[in-house]
Amino acid sequence: MINIEHLTKTFSTPKGKLTVLNDFNLTVDDGTFLGLQGKSGAGKSTLLSLIAGLQKADSGSIAVDGKDISAFSEKEAALFRNTSVGFISQEQSFLENLT
Template sequence: MIEAVNLNKSFITPRGRIDVLKDFSFSIENGAFVGITGKSGAGKSTLLSIIAGLQKPDSGSLVINGTDLLSLDDKNLSLFRNQNIGFVSQEQSFLENFTVLDNVRLPAFLGNKKVDDGTAKTITERANQLLGSLGIAHLAQNYPNTLSGGENHRVLIARALINNPAIILADEPTDSVDLEQTQSIIKIFRGLANEGKTILIASHDTEALKLCDSEIKI
């Protein structure tokens, strides 16, 4: 379960202080598929980043499956995120000198203290399976800068799923893809939710939001 109480987050800009989240509270059960909606600049991406532990709120509390995220130091927060949360950002943050396959495998290697040949093989098999499920298995040995925006977005989704996280956060996951690919991506998320994983997507895509169980409006 994700439980947030009175989250506040503001930013100081040349225009002055902007309150993005103000006393924002919500509760999400495990296995829910939730859409986060709101106009551009309302704070959807900020909220996902806070849940992922990539940003801290100014105040409030955030508990995920019994763990108080705001009480963790940076090391334990990174470990918790690696083991429990898959994050699909809008920014295509790749290691450009790594192949698609290597980029997808990386979080799994980072999450294992000791990687032997058997572990590496298992990680590689899972990475290839994920790439196949997203229709980009043929791009495994390509480099990110040779892919289209939509292809790179699907690589990000595969990377987010590599550690089989309990929670998947996706910021505009169907951006830069066509309707057929949108339906394919949302079908994957829907299946993961049916398996008991918690899915949160920030989206303006009405087709994607139709398949969510509920919506949180910011």
């Protein structure tokens, strides 16, 4: 189960602060298939990156199977990604020391 409560994520841009997710809430039960659809820049990839523990939210919480991943340390987030997440980014994410 994925439970997201009051999630907010912003980015700094040359034009100022850009709010991508604002007080976002979502619950996805085990066994549910979910598709994300929206314009470029709508926050789809950001949301997936937050759920995967690749980014930190400004506020709010993300729980996966009862674990609050928003409170994970970098080491805990890496272990979570290694054991629990399958993720293919739309951008190239090569590890320089492995290519």
